[in-house]
Amino acid sequence: MNSVEVKEQVRLPLSKCLELVLSGIKFRLFRAGITVTIIALAVAFLMVMLSESLVAREVAGAIERKAAPRKLLASWVSLLSTPMNEAQLTGDLAAITGPQDGRYVEFKAWGNIRDDATMAQLQDTARKQLRYTTEFFDQLKEGPRRRLVGPNQGPAIFAYLADAASYADFSEKLKTTERHLPGTTAEFEQFLADWKQASPQRQAIIKGHEQALGPVKQGLGTVRPSDKLAYPDKAFLDLLAQNRFQMTEQALADVKREAAQKLDEEQIRNTLSVPLAKQRLAERKNLAHTETDFQVLFDEVSTTDGARWMAEMTASADFVNAAAAQGISRVQFGLTTLPPCPLKPKSESFSKDNAGAAAFKKATADYTAKLPAYNIAMAPLIDAQAKRIHEVAQNFLSNQNLAKVEQEVAQSASSGGVGFSGRTLWLIIVSFLVCVVGIANAMLMSVTERFREIATMKCLGATDGFIMVNFIMESVMQGVAGSVIGAMVGLILGVLRAWVSYGMMTWTNFPLTQMLEAMGAGMIVGVVVSALAAVYPSYVAARLAPMEAMRIE
Amino acid sequence: MSEQPSNATQPMAPVPAPTDGKRPVIIRTRGLKKIYQMGDVQTHALQGIDIELYRGEFICVMGPSGSGKSTFFNMVGGLDSPSSGRVFIDEVDVAQLSAVELAFLRCRKIGYIFQTYNLVLYMTALENITVPMAFAGTTGDEARDRGMALLDMVGLKDRWAHKPVEMSGGQQQRTAIARSMANQPSILLCDEPTGNLDLKTGAEIHKILLNLNKERGVTIICATHDHRLIDMADRILWIRDGKVDRIADRKDITVERGSIGGEEHE
Numbered sequence: 001m002n003s004v005e006v007k008e009q010v011r012l013p014l015s016k017c018l019e020l021v022l023s024g025i026k027f028r029l030f031r032a033g034i035t036v037t038i039i040a041l042a043v044a045f046l047m048v049m050l051s052e053s054l055v056a057r058e059v060a061g062a063i064e065r066k067a068a069p070r071k072l073l074a075s076w077v078s079l080l081s082t083p084m085n086e087a088q089l090t091g092d093l094a095a096i097t098g099p100q101d102g103r104y105v106e107f108k109a110w111g112n113i114r115d116d117a118t119m120a121q122l123q124d125t126a127r128k129q130l131r132y133t134t135e136f137f138d139q140l141k142e143g144p145r146r147r148l149v150g151p152n153q154g155p156a157i158f159a160y161l162a163d164a165a166s167y168a169d170f171s172e173k174l175k176t177t178e179r180h181l182p183g184t185t186a187e188f189e190q191f192l193a194d195w196k197q198a199s200p201q202r203q204a205i206i207k208g209h210e211q212a213l214g215p216v217k218q219g220l221g222t223v224r225p226s227d228k229l230a231y232p233d234k235a236f237l238d239l240l241a242q243n244r245f246q247m248t249e250q251a252l253a254d255v256k257r258e259a260a261q262k263l264d265e266e267q268i269r270n271t272l273s274v275p276l277a278k279q280r281l282a283e284r285k286n287l288a289h290t291e292t293d294f295q296v297l298f299d300e301v302s303t304t305d306g307a308r309w310m311a312e313m314t315a316s317a318d319f320v321n322a323a324a325a326q327g328i329s330r331v332q333f334g335l336t337t338l339p340p341c342p343l344k345p346k347s348e349s350f351s352k353d354n355a356g357a358a359a360f361k362k363a364t365a366d367y368t369a370k371l372p373a374y375n376i377a378m379a380p381l382i383d384a385q386a387k388r389i390h391e392v393a394q395n396f397l398s399n400q401n402l403a404k405v406e407q408e409v410a411q412s413a414s415s416g417g418v419g420f421s422g423r424t425l426w427l428i429i430v431s432f433l434v435c436v437v438g439i440a441n442a443m444l445m446s447v448t449e450r451f452r453e454i455a456t457m458k459c460l461g462a463t464d465g466f467i468m469v470n471f472i473m474e475s476v477m478q479g480v481a482g483s484v485i486g487a488m489v490g491l492i493l494g495v496l497r498a499w500v501s502y503g504m505m506t507w508t509n510f511p512l513t514q515m516l517e518a519m520g521a522g523m524i525v526g527v528v529v530s531a532l533a534a535v536y537p538s539y540v541a542a543r544l545a546p547m548e549a550m551r552i553e
Numbered sequence: 554m555s556e557q558p559s560n561a562t563q564p565m566a567p568v569p570a571p572t573d574g575k576r577p578v579i580i581r582t583r584g585l586k587k588i589y590q591m592g593d594v595q596t597h598a599l600q601g602i603d604i605e606l607y608r609g610e611f612i613c614v615m616g617p618s619g620s621g622k623s624t625f626f627n628m629v630g631g632l633d634s635p636s637s638g639r640v641f642i643d644e645v646d647v648a649q650l651s652a653v654e655l656a657f658l659r660c661r662k663i664g665y666i667f668q669t670y671n672l673v674l675y676m677t678a679l680e681n682i683t684v685p686m687a688f689a690g691t692t693g694d695e696a697r698d699r700g701m702a703l704l705d706m707v708g709l710k711d712r713w714a715h716k717p718v719e720m721s722g723g724q725q726q727r728t729a730i731a732r733s734m735a736n737q738p739s740i741l742l743c744d745e746p747t748g749n750l751d752l753k754t755g756a757e758i759h760k761i762l763l764n765l766n767k768e769r770g771v772t773i774i775c776a777t778h779d780h781r782l783i784d785m786a787d788r789i790l791w792i793r794d795g796k797v798d799r800i801a802d803r804k805d806i807t808v809e810r811g812s813i814g815g816e817e818h819e
Contacts (some may be wrong), residue, residue, distance in 0.1 A: 012779065024675060452672070456667070456671040458659070460685040463652065550632070550667065
């Protein structure tokens with residue numbers, strides 16, 4: 001008996017395979033189009049979500065960076081006005097980045113803490129406290145919390161739990177509570193012990209700060225801390241340093257800028273409390289008197305013309321006198337020292353007799369004589385004033401915009417990680433599942449229609465494997481086409497959506513490399529899905545018996 | 554089995570006369586049985602067939618529907634495996650072959666001609682013919698040349714670029730015959746080759762098949778009802794109820810062909 005000498009059934013060269021597959025697809029273009037559309041839709045959906053959330057993440061980061069100086073100013077203002085409480089201290093301790101952080105040095109100095117190890121311990125305990133507070137105690141509703149720790153809230157809870165008897169009571173009641181402490185009970189108990197031990201040091205820091213605050217407050221006098229921080233003089237900075245307050249160069253620059261912005265914004269607002277200004281604004285904008293408000297004012301002075309108008313108006317003697325009549329001191333913007341404005345004499349201030357009338361007449365002439373000199377002196381300074389007004393108004397508007405965008409970002413579908421909420425991820429997975437089913441269905445129909453063609457191929461020498469590869473390749477090609485189209489369409493749509501929500505910020509912080517990576521990932525997913533969907537139908541095709549070619553329907 | 558010459562236009566040497574009086578056998582079956590299992594029902598399609606088909610002969614297989622004729626056809630054509638018994642195609646036990654080896658067999662040793670032509674609709678005639686060549690490893694210019702030569706053999710040289718849709722039934726069947734000869738097989742399996750064709754076109758097909766058999770020594774196994782094809786055969790095999798009913802040489806059979814009003818009729 002002979003044996004068949006099979007030199008390996010010659011593998012069809014890839015080009016020939018591709019040729020066969022492509023001509024097959026061309027023949028069935030409409031059916032192929034359906035598969036391509038299905039994949040394109042699913043990939044586009046994925047890409048829209050991905051690209052929008054990528055932009056959202058970048059924008060959120062940018063907003064946070066921009067908002068940081070403002071937060072810094074707020075924390076300094078509170079530091080310089082009131083003594084700290086336990087909660088603040090915990091927050092600050094937890095937020096310290098490292099030994100070079102200003103707060104680190106301050107706390108160490110105020111608390112008279114000798115070594116870095118103790119500081120590290122304090123920080124660690126503070127972080128744990130924060131964690132237990134946010135992840136457990138804050139999550140409790142009023143009722144359960146009262147049951148567990150009585151009327152205590154915030155850091156007082158831990159003070160309460162530091163006592164052994166209270167803690168025993170607490171842990172008993174904890175067993176019957178549905179929420180659980182994060183981590184183990186042993187960890188919590190260790191933390192409480194550390195907390196108790198660190199308590200005196202924390203008190204020392206608070207006391208130290210209070211002591212340091214005294215001289216600083218004296219130095220401030222009646223000036224508000226934020227106002228002083230806007231244009232601090234050397235004496236004040238020295239005073240801060242003496243009392244162990246730490247401010248890095250960068251921090252100082254940021255705080256000064258923010259404080260100056262705050263101060264000048266307030267100045268701009270103050271002008272509207274003078275009725276004359278309101279009237280002038282209404283005239284300028286052709287609005288009713290009642291329609292003029294801060295928004296209108298800021299919008300107006302954010303233009304160079306408007307800023308100039310305001311600078312001139314606030315410099316004019318009429319305005320200064322009107323403001324003085326209301327008890328508002330000189331409105332100025334920035335640190336320009338303005339020349340004193342002559343005050344218009346009021347007839348009421350003079351006696352009603354002849355001497356008074358003559359004095360009034362003299363005072364009026366005096367005033368009129370001084371006015372030109374004042375205007376001349378004022379002229380070159382108006383430019384600087386206008387510039388500053390303009391700058392402040394623009395910053396104000398851009399911060400307004402930032403707040404709006406921040407709201408949009410908070411509302412968007414992103415949360416954590418790449419930026420998919422659970423629901424969005426679920427939707428995407430379902431859409432791809434539907435894809436798989438749809439494509440598998442279309443392919444099965446195709447296989448059923450082509451049974452004779454497949455069987456004939458087998459008669460001509462095609463192996464089962466060849467048939468399977470053929471069909472999978474068909475599906476993969478359609479998947480590639482669909483993925484490419486879908487990825488591009490999805491990317492464009494997603495970016496457009498982001499543009500509508502976040503405005504120009506989309507473009508200033510465009511995450512280009514990440515977008516391209518996302519596109520690549522989306523395409524890979526599309527191709528993989530289409531290949532997976534083809535597995536069962538091509539298996540069916542591969543198993544077709546060659547004698548099926550003989551069957552006559 | 555000797556290798557075929559690669560030049561397809563040269564006729565093969567005629568089959569050498571047997572020296573010991575025994576003709577060379579190309580297909581042999583021993584106790585061939587096939588049982589189909591459909592749910593609970595077992596169908597005994599073939600119930601033990603012992604037969605020898607000689608190399609270079611033209612044999613027609615006949616039988617009523619349900620007689621197991623198609624099953625027998627599938628067996629000797631390497632399209633299906635027996636449930637029990639043996640099928641030797643060129644002394645090779647088909648049942649021992651793996652799927653890949655069977656595919657090789659179908660590619661190189663057996664050519665197939667179907668009643669429904671079974672051409673690939675989105676390929677031209679020449680491309681259709683070169684498909685089995687690609688499976689056998691011949692591509693490019695060599696394949697194209699051989700393909701054109703084959704088309705010439707069936708008289709379709711100028712239709713090489715036409716798709717099946719642009720050809721008549723007879724032309725399609727001729728293309729199919731050319732395709733079946735692509736790798737110079739020694740066996741040609743024909744399932745009602747003229748079943749879908751009119752008389753005149755059928756005659757052309759008959760001529761080609763006869764030529765293949767006589768000039769090139771290809772063994773032709775035909776399942777047909779066409780009396781003119783039967784007329785050309787060397788032997789005729791009747792299968793009934795899964796067994797060989799009768800097998801006879803052509804010269805022992807009378808085939809009557811009728812005519813109606815002068816026109817030839819089957």
